[in-house]
Amino acid sequence: MGTSSTPVIGVLALQGDVREHLIALATADAVARPVRRPEELAEVDGLVIPGGESTTISKLAHLFGLMEPLRARVRAGMPVYGTCAGLILLADKILDPRSGQETIGGIDMIVRRNAFGRQNESFEAAVDVRGVEGDPVEGVFIRAPWVESVGASVEVLAEHEGHIVAVRQGHVLATSFHPELTGDHRLHGLFVDMVRAKDAPGSL
Amino acid sequence: MSTSTPQSTASAEAPATGTARVKRGMAEQLKGGVIMDVVNAEQAKIAEDAGAVAVMALERVPADIRKDGGVARMSDPNMIEEIIEAVSIPVMAKSRIGHFVEAQVLQSLGVDYIDESEVLTPADEVNHSDKFAFTTPFVCGATNLGEALRRIAEGAAMIRSKGEAGTGNVVEAVRHLRQIKNEIAKLRGFDNNELYAAAKELRAPYELVKEVSELGKLPVVLFSAGGVATPADAALMRQLGAEGVFVGSGIFKSGDPAKRAAAIVKATTFYDDPKIIADASRNLGEAMVGINCDTLPETERYANRGW
Numbered sequence: 001m002g003t004s005s006t007p008v009i010g011v012l013a014l015q016g017d018v019r020e021h022l023i024a025l026a027t028a029d030a031v032a033r034p035v036r037r038p039e040e041l042a043e044v045d046g047l048v049i050p051g052g053e054s055t056t057i058s059k060l061a062h063l064f065g066l067m068e069p070l071r072a073r074v075r076a077g078m079p080v081y082g083t084c085a086g087l088i089l090l091a092d093k094i095l096d097p098r099s100g101q102e103t104i105g106g107i108d109m110i111v112r113r114n115a116f117g118r119q120n121e122s123f124e125a126a127v128d129v130r131g132v133e134g135d136p137v138e139g140v141f142i143r144a145p146w147v148e149s150v151g152a153s154v155e156v157l158a159e160h161e162g163h164i165v166a167v168r169q170g171h172v173l174a175t176s177f178h179p180e181l182t183g184d185h186r187l188h189g190l191f192v193d194m195v196r197a198k199d200a201p202g203s204l
Numbered sequence: 205m206s207t208s209t210p211q212s213t214a215s216a217e218a219p220a221t222g223t224a225r226v227k228r229g230m231a232e233q234l235k236g237g238v239i240m241d242v243v244n245a246e247q248a249k250i251a252e253d254a255g256a257v258a259v260m261a262l263e264r265v266p267a268d269i270r271k272d273g274g275v276a277r278m279s280d281p282n283m284i285e286e287i288i289e290a291v292s293i294p295v296m297a298k299s300r301i302g303h304f305v306e307a308q309v310l311q312s313l314g315v316d317y318i319d320e321s322e323v324l325t326p327a328d329e330v331n332h333s334d335k336f337a338f339t340t341p342f343v344c345g346a347t348n349l350g351e352a353l354r355r356i357a358e359g360a361a362m363i364r365s366k367g368e369a370g371t372g373n374v375v376e377a378v379r380h381l382r383q384i385k386n387e388i389a390k391l392r393g394f395d396n397n398e399l400y401a402a403a404k405e406l407r408a409p410y411e412l413v414k415e416v417s418e419l420g421k422l423p424v425v426l427f428s429a430g431g432v433a434t435p436a437d438a439a440l441m442r443q444l445g446a447e448g449v450f451v452g453s454g455i456f457k458s459g460d461p462a463k464r465a466a467a468i469v470k471a472t473t474f475y476d477d478p479k480i481i482a483d484a485s486r487n488l489g490e491a492m493v494g495i496n497c498d499t500l501p502e503t504e505r506y507a508n509r510g511w
Contacts, residue, residue: 181232
């Protein structure tokens with residue numbers, strides 16, 4: 001694992017926009033590497049779950065023996081950040097799961113998949129995110145989910161037109177939108193800080 | 205239809221749909237995945253259960269289009285809607301080259317991506333559709349870099365190799381992907397003076413040629429299509445630089461479609477791990493028979509369609 005100053009952050013690389021997250025993390029001063037196997041997961045200080053197809057990612061995670069190690073690490077406090085499909089995978093509950101669709105869990109919330117509609121309804125909008133200083137974040141929403149409801153221990157970081165689109169519960173962060181598709185890496189910076197704080201001597 | 209320009213970005217006011225970022229960004233989400241041709245809702249569910257990232261709804265897979273002959277057109281809207289209803293993954297559908305009314309119909313049905321495809325019979329032998337006129341993003345085929353950049357200049361948000369669809373023979377997809385990658389590599393070494401002549405030679409806009417030279421890749425996602433029939437074929441295309449694969453006839457023209465589909469998904473993710481590809485290749489039953497491309501008459505080569 002990395003030192004407290006340069007954390008090693010994995011990007012779950014089963015499917016999705018892995019490359020963009022690797023670039024965003026590197027820009028935010030982390031050592032970034034793809035993770036496809038349990039032994040690779042064991043070597044990272046934090047993990048990003050990218051955008052992609054949540055059904056495909058969860059199926060592959062299950063097939064290749066990653067689901068249980070992922071759950072164990074999230075339970076043990078590894079910082080995780082999920083975007084779009086990643087947000088769905090970090091939800092304790094999906095409102096309308098495909099049969100057999102499993103999640104990793106970690107955030108006490110219920111999510112609705114494709115809640116903002118199909119691709120023709122995909123959109124860009126400015127989003128004010130609590131904890132991100134300065135201008136609003138450029139939110140890119142692609143067949144995006146939203147969060148229907150959250151438990152008491154979940155902090156709502158952003159809403160769009162009355163729907164929750166960014167949340168944090170302790171060491172787990174999730175957004176409906178894709179900061180990795182923009183040049184704005186402040187959310188990745190926030191996540192790298194979360195990993196650094198977790199990793200710092202004396203924390204836990 | 206959206207009137208927003210592709211370059212528009214988020215403003216503090218109204219949310220913007222149909223921007224270049226949401227169109228190209230959609231394809232980014234498909235990377236590392238397999239997009240499968242399906243002809244009905246039942247096949248679409250098999251594809252989804254096998255881990256497909258999207259399905260391509262069409263009336264006949266390319267192998268049957270070859271066999272049946274005649275004019276191949278956009279699919280019946282009922283059939284496309286049934287597939288949209290059946291699965292939660294994105295649904296793509298094909299329009300004929302230059303048939304912008306078929307594309308308008310597909311957009312109105314709510315498909316997630318339109319493939320302006322050489323597999324269907326072209327409707328216009330000079331012009332492709334103006335893809336900026338649509339909110340729905342387009343994927344287009346290409347055999348070389350110039351063709352890819354001309355499609356991007358027309359608004360395509362994703363590129364795939366053409367390959368030779370419906371043959372079960374990967375040789376043309378390999379040729380097209382190598383050609384595109386080699387031409388990109390060559391551009392990398394060019395200085396500014398040389399890029400103007402390169403643009404002229406590629407018959408592509410200078411700005412796009414310059415962008416590719418700087419990025420070292422296309423400005424949109426590049427998939428492979430045409431002739432993939434086995435897990436090893438899919439992994440080969442990934443190792444050659446495709447960011448994902450389309451599989452057409454290769455799955456539902458084989459002996460055990462569900463098993464083959466799942467195997468190709470595994471091999472596409474672990475494309476650089478021969479052990480996993482070996483395991484995925486075991487006991488798949490009959491692969492589609494396939495056609496040798498060098499016995500295919502020029503007039504029956506779909507890759508020659510499009511300009």
